[in-house]
Amino acid sequence: MEQTIYTIYSLFMFVTGTLFGSFFTLATYRIPRKQDITHTRSYCPNCKHKLGFFDCFPILSYVSTIGRCKYCKQKISIRYPLIELANGFVFMFMFMIFGFSIETLVLLICYVYLFLVIGSDIMEKNMTEEEREEVKRIVEGKKIKKESQTKSKKKGAISVEVLVASVIFVFFFITAIYMTSNYSKTLALYKREVDATGILLNVMNEEKEKDFSNLVYRSDSVTIDNVTYNYVVNITNKLKDSNQELANVRNINVTVTYSLLGENHSVTLDSLKVVPDYEV
Numbered sequence: 001m002e003q004t005i006y007t008i009y010s011l012f013m014f015v016t017g018t019l020f021g022s023f024f025t026l027a028t029y030r031i032p033r034k035q036d037i038t039h040t041r042s043y044c045p046n047c048k049h050k051l052g053f054f055d056c057f058p059i060l061s062y063v064s065t066i067g068r069c070k071y072c073k074q075k076i077s078i079r080y081p082l083i084e085l086a087n088g089f090v091f092m093f094m095f096m097i098f099g100f101s102i103e104t105l106v107l108l109i110c111y112v113y114l115f116l117v118i119g120s121d122i123m124e125k126n127m128t129e130e131e132r133e134e135v136k137r138i139v140e141g142k143k144i145k146k147e148s149q150t151k152s153k154k155k156g157a158i159s160v161e162v163l164v165a166s167v168i169f170v171f172f173f174i175t176a177i178y179m180t181s182n183y184s185k186t187l188a189l190y191k192r193e194v195d196a197t198g199i200l201l202n203v204m205n206e207e208k209e210k211d212f213s214n215l216v217y218r219s220d221s222v223t224i225d226n227v228t229y230n231y232v233v234n235i236t237n238k239l240k241d242s243n244q245e246l247a248n249v250r251n252i253n254v255t256v257t258y259s260l261l262g263e264n265h266s267v268t269l270d271s272l273k274v275v276p277d278y279e280v
Contacts, residue, residue: 009095009100010092010095010096011092013091013092013094013095014088014089014091014092015088016091017087017088017089017090017091017092018058018059018084018085018087018088019058020087020091020112021058021083021084021085021086021087021088022057022058022080022084024083024087024112024115024116024119025079025080025083025084026042027116027119027120028115028116028119028120028122028123029045029123031116031120031123032120032121032123032124032127032135033127033131033134033135033138034135034138034139044069044071044072044074046069046072046074047069047071047072047074049069049071049072058081058084058088059081059084059085059088062076062080062081063081087115090111091108094107094108094111188260189260189265192227192258192260192265193265193267195224195225195227195229195258196229196256196258196265196266196267197256197267199222199224199229199231199256200231200254200256200267200268200269201269203231203233203254203256204252204254204269204271207233207252207254207271207273208252208271208273212250212273212275215235215250215252215273216235217232217233217234217235218232218233219231219232219233227258228258229256229257229258230256230257230258231254231255231256231257232254232255232257233252233253233254234252234253234254234255235250235251235252235253236250236251236253237249237250237251238251248274248275248276249272249273249274250272250273250274251270251271251272252270252271252272252273253268253269253270254268254269254270255267255268256268
């Protein structure tokens with residue numbers, strides 16, 4: 001069960017990483033070109049055709065179109081699926097090392113920031129002269145009005161990659177913390193129950209090995225991993241669920257009690273020790 005949950009979390013962290021990787025390819029391309037990265041839909045860099053929802057799925061969209069734009073049929077750079085794949089592994093490995101923790105969240109935020117800064121710088125150095133001139137015109141304000149109109153039309157929209165990745169990441173981060181807390185409680189309860197059962201069987205075996213005349217009431221405690229287990233041994237000469245008393249019968253009842261998160265728990269076991277009448 002634990003391994004299954006761990007595998008599922010690792011898989012979803014990988015998927016989340018690929019979605020962020022898809023956003024990184026968009027952001028590092030647009031930032032040096034002074035283009036919007038949140039309210040303008042993804043588009044093909046060759047034909048400028050805006051991509052549909054299913055065109056934005058990382059890796060799968062590249063494989064399904066055999067590495068070509070389905071609108072203009074131009075070849076898509078291999079860097080897109082490679083960045084998506086690499087970021088999937090980065091997110092997954094961070095989870096495998098640090099789990100769902102504040103450290104993981106802080107590291108991922110720093111990683112995203114550094115990736116965007118360094119990636120944008122690399123893409124800026126690879127820009128053509130035509131692209132640099134285009135950027136200058138945007139900075140000078142020749143296309144400010146057009147940019148403003150585009151943003152107003154897309155007001156309320158957001159990059160598909162950012163939206164889906166953020167929703168998945170937040171959902172599973174919160175779910176994982178909740179399930180991990182419950183799982184830890186269940187695991188602790190199970191471990192204490194196993195320990196209590198072990199003590200129960202050991203005490204019962206000790207009682208059954210005693211001579212018939214030495215079977216008497218007693219109580220004691222055992223501490224395991226800083227947890228105290230109290231046990232009580234009750235001896236009666238009655239059959240279980242019966243008021244009949246027999247001199248040659250001893251009913252041995254062992255009860256072990258312990259606490260977990262303020263709740264009391266117990267396990268109990270009964271066993272009969274019978275000897276011939278002449279041995280009493």
